[in-house]
Amino acid sequence: MGTFVFTLFINTFAKHYQADCRAWVLMQDFQAFKQLLHTPKKIVIVTHHNPDADALGSSLGLSGLLQKMNHQVDVITPSDYPVFLHWMKGHEQVRVYENAEKPAINKLVENAQLIFCLDFSSLKRINDLGEQVNRSQAVKVLIDHHLDPEDFADFYFCSTGAAATAELVYELVVALERTGLIDQDIAEALYAGIMTDTGSFQHSNTTQSVHRIVADLIELGADTHKVSRLIYDSNTLERLQFLGFALSKRLVLLQEYNTAFFAISKEDLVRFNSKTGDTEGLVNYALSIKGVVLAALIIDRGELIKLSLRSVGDFSVNQLARKHFEGGGHRNAAGGKSTVSLQETVDKFIDLLPLYKSKLTSTKQISNV
Numbered sequence: 001m002g003t004f005v006f007t008l009f010i011n012t013f014a015k016h017y018q019a020d021c022r023a024w025v026l027m028q029d030f031q032a033f034k035q036l037l038h039t040p041k042k043i044v045i046v047t048h049h050n051p052d053a054d055a056l057g058s059s060l061g062l063s064g065l066l067q068k069m070n071h072q073v074d075v076i077t078p079s080d081y082p083v084f085l086h087w088m089k090g091h092e093q094v095r096v097y098e099n100a101e102k103p104a105i106n107k108l109v110e111n112a113q114l115i116f117c118l119d120f121s122s123l124k125r126i127n128d129l130g131e132q133v134n135r136s137q138a139v140k141v142l143i144d145h146h147l148d149p150e151d152f153a154d155f156y157f158c159s160t161g162a163a164a165t166a167e168l169v170y171e172l173v174v175a176l177e178r179t180g181l182i183d184q185d186i187a188e189a190l191y192a193g194i195m196t197d198t199g200s201f202q203h204s205n206t207t208q209s210v211h212r213i214v215a216d217l218i219e220l221g222a223d224t225h226k227v228s229r230l231i232y233d234s235n236t237l238e239r240l241q242f243l244g245f246a247l248s249k250r251l252v253l254l255q256e257y258n259t260a261f262f263a264i265s266k267e268d269l270v271r272f273n274s275k276t277g278d279t280e281g282l283v284n285y286a287l288s289i290k291g292v293v294l295a296a297l298i299i300d301r302g303e304l305i306k307l308s309l310r311s312v313g314d315f316s317v318n319q320l321a322r323k324h325f326e327g328g329g330h331r332n333a334a335g336g337k338s339t340v341s342l343q344e345t346v347d348k349f350i351d352l353l354p355l356y357k358s359k360l361t362s363t364k365q366i367s368n369v
Helices: 027-036 053-068 102-111 129-135 165-175 184-197 208-219 224-232 237-250 266-271 282-287 317-324 342-362
Strands: 007-010 042-047 072-077 114-118 139-144 155-158 251-254 259-264 294-300 305-311 333-338
Touching: 042 053, 042 102, 053 072, 053 114, 053 165, 053 184, 072 102, 102 129, 139 165, 155 165, 165 184, 165 208, 184 208, 184 224, 237 251, 237 259, 237 266, 237 282, 259 282, 259 342, 266 294, 282 294, 282 305, 294 342, 305 317, 305 342, 317 333, 317 342, 333 342
Parallel strands: 042 072, 042 114, 114 139, 139 155, 259 294
Antiparallel strands: 007 155, 251 259, 294 305, 305 333
16 A cells, blocks of 8 residues: 555644645544544535546545445535546536535535535635535535645645645545445546546656555556546547647747746637637646746636646746735646736736746756646
């Protein structure tokens, strides 16, 4: 089994949390957490807006396991998610907050005894659901690998050293001594989260622990070829046409700042009948250009301008997003938003680059996503 060291601690310790340190489990607190799962509970699992494979895979994987432990579990997402994730077991029962009867979902959150918050570090990342979760009297558990976790949960199971939240979910299952409950469906959901958040095991967060956990998941039934095909080889013709258009017409390279970006308008999305997930991974094409240190995908989503930021080396897009675009994430992968127009957001992004020029031009070309 993996030897990953992780932290689980109650709220009183949260203020002392050092994002980059790892500590042993405080067993007295872990036992209290474990006791919560000893009898059936009404459980809600919530993940972030625009769920990716790690968010949905870790949520559905954990949900499947908790149901086998006789808990009543509802998975809630603030928004919908890509069609190429619909193969995951339990997808049909996911409640999408923006598409559903919000009063009914609010009631589920209100009546929950235990709420798991997966793959986000701030309640802002779940939009209107954040207020509902914050008000709920349920015991809250945060499982996450992003920087700077907010102080809102009762139990924290977090490490920025983890490649994916799915990795932490698996480690939690190991600690609970419940790996015998992991079937093929659960194994494949967790594998999908780890595979995608490591860039198909290309990023430097692909540690020894990641490979050990993946080996365990394969042994438990995960069909790696099937998962890879379902996620990466399920493109529509329109999505591929959009990719070609974006690469040929919307990619801008600013060599002076070792920066590249895409600016995608609402009209671009409509033209190619863009669906949720169709822009997934586009920012990585900008980052793949030789010499590029900072890459951005800036999209007009109508109500907001959304930014996906990526970097290599020690240039922190987490800090950039937090300081200028009301966002955050990891050092080399973060997101943000803007309330001004697409062009104004692009202008703001470009105007910021001189402030970071020395860092952008001195960063070593080594990826640390």
